[in-house]
Structure formats: C-alpha cells, structure tokens
Amino acid sequence: MTTMQIDEVVRGRMAGAGTPSGAVHPSGRICADDACTTVLSVYNPTGWCWQHERPHPYVLQAPRKRRKDAQVAEPEYRDFRE
Numbered sequence: 001m002t003t004m005q006i007d008e009v010v011r012g013r014m015a016g017a018g019t020p021s022g023a024v025h026p027s028g029r030i031c032a033d034d035a036c037t038t039v040l041s042v043y044n045p046t047g048w049c050w051q052h053e054r055p056h057p058y059v060l061q062a063p064r065k066r067r068k069d070a071q072v073a074e075p076e077y078r079d080f081r082e
Contacts, residue, residue, distance in 0.1 A: 022043055029040040031049040038049040046053055 023045065024042045025040075025045060027042050029044075029047070030036070031038045031040060031052055032047040033049070033052040036049060036052055038051075040047075040049060048054070
C-alpha cells in the first residue's frame, strides 16, 4: 500500500454562510398613511403597513411542477363492515 501525498488544500465554506441577508431599512419608520400610526418592520421595503400598501402583483418564486410529472395518490379502500 502506498501513501498519498496531498499537494493541494481544498477550502470552502458552509452553504449559506457569508451570504447577505435581506435588506434592512431604518427602524422607527411609521406608515405613510396620514391616519395610521403603525411602526413598520425593518424588513418592510415599502412606506406603508400591510393594510395601506398599494395593490401590486405578487410573483410566486417557487419551482413549478409539470402536470405530467405529478404523482396521484391511489385511494386506499377499506371495508369498514368487518
């Protein structure tokens, strides 16, 4: 049996480590609606709370499944008369 000599060192990092988190906005912001006193989250990028935010399209960013790849569960029939 021979002994292998390592000439290279492989370096890496854990998945997700060092990735930037979501944008953070200043704390203490108040909803832009005149009659609202809701304090906005630092993660809320808009100037309005959820009740006063203007309607906008919502895009779901999830992988889509093709209909032909969908698996249908077979129904399980039991005889409950036993």
